[in-house]
Amino acid sequence: METADLGLPVDVPSTALFTDHYELTMLQAALEAGTAERRSVFEVFTRRLPDGRRYGVVAGTGRVLDAVENFRFDSDVLGFLREREIVDEETLQWLAGYRFSGDIWGYPEGEVYFPGSPIMRVEGTFAECVLLETVILSILNHDSAVAAAASRMASAAGDRPLIEMGARRTHELAAVAAARSAYVGGFATTSDLASGFRYGIPTVGTSAHAFTLLHDTERDAFRAQIDSLGRDTTLLVDTYDVAEAVRVAVEIAGPELGAVRIDSGDLLLVAHRVRQQLDALGATGTKIVVTSDLDEYAIASLAAAPVDAYGVGTQLVTGSGHPTCSMVYKLVARAESADPKAPLVPVAKKASGGKTSIGGRKWAARRLDEHGVAEAEVIGTGPVPAELADRQLLVQLVKGGQVVARESLDVVRDRHAAARANLPLSATQLSRGEPVLPTEYL
Amino acid sequence: METADLGLPVDVPSTALFTDHYELTMLQAALEAGTAERRSVFEVFTRRLPDGRRYGVVAGTGRVLDAVENFRFDSDVLGFLREREIVDEETLQWLAGYRFSGDIWGYPEGEVYFPGSPIMRVEGTFAECVLLETVILSILNHDSAVAAAASRMASAAGDRPLIEMGARRTHELAAVAAARSAYVGGFATTSDLASGFRYGIPTVGTSAHAFTLLHDTERDAFRAQIDSLGRDTTLLVDTYDVAEAVRVAVEIAGPELGAVRIDSGDLLLVAHRVRQQLDALGATGTKIVVTSDLDEYAIASLAAAPVDAYGVGTQLVTGSGHPTCSMVYKLVARAESADPKAPLVPVAKKASGGKTSIGGRKWAARRLDEHGVAEAEVIGTGPVPAELADRQLLVQLVKGGQVVARESLDVVRDRHAAARANLPLSATQLSRGEPVLPTEYL
DSSP: OOSOOOOTTTOOOOGGGSSBHHHHHHHHHHHHHTOTTSEEEEEEEOSSOSTTOSOEEOOOHHHHHHHHHTOOOOHHHHHHHHHTTOSOHHHHHHHHTOOOOSEEEEOOTTOEEOTTOOOEEEEEEHHHHHTTHHHHHHHHHHHHHHHHHHHHHHHHHTTSOEEEOOGGGSOHHHHHHHHHHHHHHTOOEESBHHHHHHHOOOBOOOOOHHHHHHSSSHHHHHHHHHHHHOTTSEEEOOSSOHHHHHHHHHHHHGGGOOEEEEOSSOHHHHHHHHHHHHHHTTOTTOEEEEOSSOOHHHHHHTTTSOOOEEEEOHHHHTGGGOOSOOOEEEEEEEESSSOTTSOEEEOOOOOTTSOOOOOSOOEEEEEEOTTSOEEEEEEESSOOOGGGGGGBOOEEEEETTEEOOOOOHHHHHHHHHHHHHTSOGGGGOOSOOSOSSOEEEO | OOSOOOOTTTOOOOGGGSSBHHHHHHHHHHHHHTOTTSEEEEEEEOSSOSTTOSOEEOOOHHHHHHHHHTOOOOHHHHHHHHHTTOSOHHHHHHHHTOOOOSEEEEOOTTOEEOTTOOOEEEEEEHHHHHTTHHHHHHHHHHHHHHHHHHHHHHHHHTTSOEEEOOGGGSOTTHHHHHHHHHHHHTOOEESBHHHHHHHOOOBOOOOOHHHHHHSSSHHHHHHHHHHHHOTTSEEEOOSSOHHHHHHHHHHHHGGGOOEEEEOSSOHHHHHHHHHHHHHHTTOTTOEEEEOSSOOHHHHHHTTTSOOOEEEEOHHHHTGGGOOSOOOEEEEEEEESSSOTTSOEEEOOOOOTTSOOOOOSOOEEEEEEOTTSOEEEEEEESSOOOGGGGGGBOOEEEEETTEEOOOOOHHHHHHHHHHHHHTSOGGGGOOSOOSOSSOEEEO
16 A cells, blocks of 8 residues: 555545545546636635634644645555546546645644634645545644633643543544644643654543552552552542542652542532641642543632642543534635636635635734734735734645645644733633634735 | 554554553552452443433444454554653563453444443453553544434434535544444435445535636536536535526536535525425426534424435534533452452442442343333343343453454444334434433342
């Protein structure tokens, strides 16, 4: 097999199959009609943010670049398409030579976005661009949804570290991408080993109720954990009686005990009690980690509690109520003919039933106020005003088919923190509201 | 590499890395304490259904079996764990020889479930079972959430076929599993080529607004599509003016036109108008496909509309408001010693803060009323009452580490339809309510 082997348990040999059937049949029809080679501009954007959200977070860009690089139709894939009679032989021939050769521009990963922001722009022939629609949207819609939730949680947590632990609540490979997005949004660590392996994100772990229940007594379990993992470990103290567990934990580990984890009950109340007890036992340096269906609101409500770290699972990996963004991939301009020099014509859906969009290849810039704080997302199709020239948001990601903008996740994470910090203060209010920046069209 | 290569863009070499960090550190501590080999029983269950739902749907079982078979620690994975100092050398040695050798029982895939149903039971040593927690929960939580939404949509759609088209709204590999779950829940086809390749699900496609916009006129676009794909194709008629598009479509394709797709506007109203227009033009056999943010409620509201098929995306792949189930994997019994013949002791978390569970290895049976309709989910830890002996729900899936229950997706799909049909009529009410069967503990 020429291309990437996704192997078991997935067994999809190339990112080219992460594609909707109609992309290929449209390609066939356009090839036959002589329109497939018309130069085209597609843009990714959302018409709105999830209800009540103040800003969006671009995430997944690095994964999109991987997917575009590995988008190839090898013999297995072509054999499948032939056997199913999805497209004709001419189209299969065309697909066999497929390699994206166009340009991609986009908001750099970690940047914030607003309704209408042209988050990504893909330019090339209609044929080569239309095929990328599904996989680009899959990645950006998933990863950005998780990153947006992570960013809100990170704001709410302030300086306290957040641990991503939602792998068990989402598809096993979505979990790997979710841990990546959480890191971009401001999480410190993850429980997911695969994301440590693939992306180098620091992994951490505590222990589960099963470990305590395995042993004859809680004392035996704590002893086993400390003997093996050291006093710096985190003991789970809510299997039976929390106060008794804390007492035994400090008795065994001494004041050097790393941390205790509380995974049930009224976390605010229990954290206060446990802190008092730990302090009274001399374990003033022992930390308190809380978990148990946390979301950004629960995290915020614990701001005054003596909590040292938050573990977040379900609500993170499901986007805290918004598991997907509503990003779309729309043709906004195309040439009048297959001549590579033919001028581009703006195009847009115009039916009355909604879902209209604005035609034309767009630029975007973030205008700042006199204090250097962002005050508007400005989008246009004409020349860029001089005063916005150095505030433009789109950067080149792919040039003539070659990826030109690989970045480390730490760069992306820092960019997100900076972009969020540059928004008006109301951006990090958790209450429902309008986007914190208005979108202005020039 | 000895194990499955997930390749780009994922690059996780084995399902063993779809695991939380703490599973491995618990293993290390248990190995050192001499408790790792205690015979153990873990069960997967939910404490509740998503708010308002009447039943759950077990999905992903087949994928769990693949994941268990491919759960191996090869040299790449061991190298990663060593470099990160996640576990010690003794534990790495143990992991190098890992192969699940125990038994797994479960509700057969496609079966319905209720709060407390022991959906899956994993038995073996603590060490070999605890490691499987994360990947089993990832798969079942994701796949069952999508299948439950699919099942409600299929009920609402009645005899009209449903097309899964949500790939662009979720992680690119979650999309493949989502298409599989949708099929289990009753969908007929999918747009996702990868799921066609991997699972043999029939794939279909129509066309996008971009295809119309690529061409100089809508007429040119329709002509191109019909010339290439035949009169039986589905034309998208809402790019500009629906009535004009329908007129042109029938003019070009004649009454043999396969279908038209409506993707925006008031679908109820537009579908009636389009049906009248098609009939007036003699295209009485031309079908109407509707798409556009459909969920089970929107589908139900279109029951009286002249619609022939529904395409569903976002709401399907995100579980229609419930993108994950709350399945947990709990130790319910374990031996008193590492002696393989030591008796099992029921165990359960007992702290006051909620999240308690019922210890002991469980059986489950569905009791029927005098008409043969399901009336209760009966769960027990003692002997099975004679009258329920042939209504037991758990079947053996893995025996001594060998998968013994591979099934085709069509068998699973048929099982789901039969299980749903055997529930009281109120099961398929879309309104919010209690689980349609009570759970009784014996």
